[in-house]
Amino acid sequence: MIGIYGGTFDPVHEGHLGTATEAGDLAGCERVLMIPAAEPPGKAVPRATGQQRYEMLRLALEDRPALQLEGCELIRSGPSYTVDTLRMLREREEACLLLILGSDAFLNLSAWYCWQEIFQLAHILVAGRPGVPCEPTGELAREYTARRILDPAQFSGQDSGLILESVLTQYPLSSTQIRAELARGALPVGLPKAVADYINTLNLYTE
Numbered sequence: 001m002i003g004i005y006g007g008t009f010d011p012v013h014e015g016h017l018g019t020a021t022e023a024g025d026l027a028g029c030e031r032v033l034m035i036p037a038a039e040p041p042g043k044a045v046p047r048a049t050g051q052q053r054y055e056m057l058r059l060a061l062e063d064r065p066a067l068q069l070e071g072c073e074l075i076r077s078g079p080s081y082t083v084d085t086l087r088m089l090r091e092r093e094e095a096c097l098l099l100i101l102g103s104d105a106f107l108n109l110s111a112w113y114c115w116q117e118i119f120q121l122a123h124i125l126v127a128g129r130p131g132v133p134c135e136p137t138g139e140l141a142r143e144y145t146a147r148r149i150l151d152p153a154q155f156s157g158q159d160s161g162l163i164l165e166s167v168l169t170q171y172p173l174s175s176t177q178i179r180a181e182l183a184r185g186a187l188p189v190g191l192p193k194a195v196a197d198y199i200n201t202l203n204l205y206t207e
Contacts, residue, residue: 001155002093003032004122005100006073006082009053010046011199012060013178013190015171020067022168023100023125027152030095033070034061037080041113047179048204050074059194083114086121096159097122103134103165110140119143119161125152126165134165179205 005020016034024032036053040046046053054071061067072088073080082099089097099122101109106126109115116139118124128134136144147163149155155162173190181188182205191199199205 001027001029001096001098001123002089003027003029003098003100003125004035004086004089005032006035006037006080006085008040008043008046008175009034009036009057010048010175011053011178011191011195011204012057013171013173013175013195014192015173015190017060017064017067017192018171019102019127019168020100021064023098023127023166024066026166026168027098027123027125027155027164029066029098032067032100033089034067035070035073035085038074038076039079041079041081042111052202052204056195056198059198060192062194079113081113083112083117083121086118090121096155098155099124101126103128103132106134107136107140109136110138116143119147122160123155124163126163127168128165129170130167183207 003024007016009016020032020034034057036057038050054074057069061069073085086097099118101124103126126134144163147161149162149164152164178188178190182199
């Protein structure tokens with residue numbers, strides 16, 4: 001199984017890397033693809049360019065062989081819809097796919113483009129938070145009830161469509177806060193050293 005972990009990564013930080021690694025280990029993924037979005041639907045335009053965010057991820061992953069950089073969304077025109085990425089990867093890869101989502105992203109899944117097709121293309125691992133139950137509503141609640149599993153070993157029973165919620169390690173980090181600290185001239189915690197050096201060299205995120 002191949003993990004799929006997308007985001008703007010503006011900039012990538014240790015929380016992203018830790019979550020991707022832990023989720024991949026939990027589900028037994030042979031590797032996890034880190035996929036920076038070019039035009040994230042419903043989100044502000046990233047501060048750093050696609051090439052800069054790609055380079056920061058490349059630097060961050062140099063000593064993490066279980067995580068691999070995938071730039072398909074940066075070379076594809078138009079909004080970076082997850083379903084388009086999963087369609088492409090299903091054609092390219094022989095292994096099953098596991099979409100790794102934070103609980104907030106999962107609870108908004110029914111607003112995503114062609115969201116129900118995602119279940120035909122991949123399993124989903126929801127990275128939950130301690131003491132915060134995953135309680136989807138509407139159509140997503142029905143899908144969640146029908147597809148939920150409690151043991152990652154159950155993923156092997158079919159090639160897509162199952163949902164596992166698991167509480168993962170929490171990281172008090174956010175790219176938004178890191179950008180704000182960099183804009184003030186502070187040195188934020190949580191950045192891989194190579195990424196921090198790259199940001200400082202280019203004076204990224206300064207006002």
